[in-house]
Amino acid sequence: MHVRLFALAALVLTLAACGATPLKAPLSPQSLAGTFEAEATKTLLAGFKHIHMAAYARIDANANGEIDEYEAGSSIDLKDFTRADRNRNGRLSKREFMDYATGGSVFGFLRQDRVAFMKQTRDVLWRAFQRLDGDRDRQLKPAELNEKALQKVGIHLRIDGLRLRVALNELDDATFEASDKTGGGTLSQAEFEDYCITSFVKAINPNYQMGPIPAPAPAEPVPADPVPGEEPAGGEDPDETER
Numbered sequence: 001m002h003v004r005l006f007a008l009a010a011l012v013l014t015l016a017a018c019g020a021t022p023l024k025a026p027l028s029p030q031s032l033a034g035t036f037e038a039e040a041t042k043t044l045l046a047g048f049k050h051i052h053m054a055a056y057a058r059i060d061a062n063a064n065g066e067i068d069e070y071e072a073g074s075s076i077d078l079k080d081f082t083r084a085d086r087n088r089n090g091r092l093s094k095r096e097f098m099d100y101a102t103g104g105s106v107f108g109f110l111r112q113d114r115v116a117f118m119k120q121t122r123d124v125l126w127r128a129f130q131r132l133d134g135d136r137d138r139q140l141k142p143a144e145l146n147e148k149a150l151q152k153v154g155i156h157l158r159i160d161g162l163r164l165r166v167a168l169n170e171l172d173d174a175t176f177e178a179s180d181k182t183g184g185g186t187l188s189q190a191e192f193e194d195y196c197i198t199s200f201v202k203a204i205n206p207n208y209q210m211g212p213i214p215a216p217a218p219a220e221p222v223p224a225d226p227v228p229g230e231e232p233a234g235g236e237d238p239d240e241t242e243r
Contacts, residue, residue, distance in 0.1 A: 048107075142173070
């Protein structure tokens with residue numbers, strides 16, 4: 001059985017790469033408790049912001065802080081590009097990209113309700129954690145995250161709106177150490193979630209440096225549509241003004 005994160009539909013468990021079956025009832029009622037869900041939204045949303053920022057930096061080929069239609073290339077459909085381009089200047093700033101990717105109640109590039117997606121993501125990662133935890137001590141040791149075990153569980157991230165496909169196939173020692181916040185040499189469920197998110201980010205863009213989510217830049221002005229028959233602002237004849 002494989003655990004897969006899908007972008008255009010609800011998270012599912014799948015038996016093969018091309019066949020999907022709906023999630024069964026959660027194995028633990030705690031995974032759907034109200035507080036648990038709220039934390040899933042808060043902490044995983046921060047992680048997905050890093051995922052989207054890493055994707056933005058990868059698509060911005062010339063690293064000038066904007067994505068044009070040519071750089072969008074095979075990564076962003078022009079329909080999504082147009083929706084995200086709020087000031088209609090033919091380029092996506094990081095603010096426009098991130099607003100479309102994570103703003104509002106729906107993840108733009110995932111076409112999914114944000115809160116529901118976070119809850120489902122935590123449930124899927126919890127299932128993976130359970131399968132990897134061979135001795136059932138609720139802690140994952142490096143030996144339990146070996147290549148064979150990870151490939152058997154099959155943890156994948158797929159964002160079709162950005163044409164991203166990444167998989168966790170082997171243990172990354174540096175990521176494991178960074179995710180071990182308690183310093184115990186093992187990963188709790190929360191630390192395992194961090195490990196997965198960080199691994200996804202590194203797979204998307206190895207050059208992206210994870211840190212605190214930066215404060216959003218000031219919103220860019222959105223030009224108003226001209227009113228038929230009305231003179232554009234600043235359109236006076238300068239000579240007429242002087243007279």
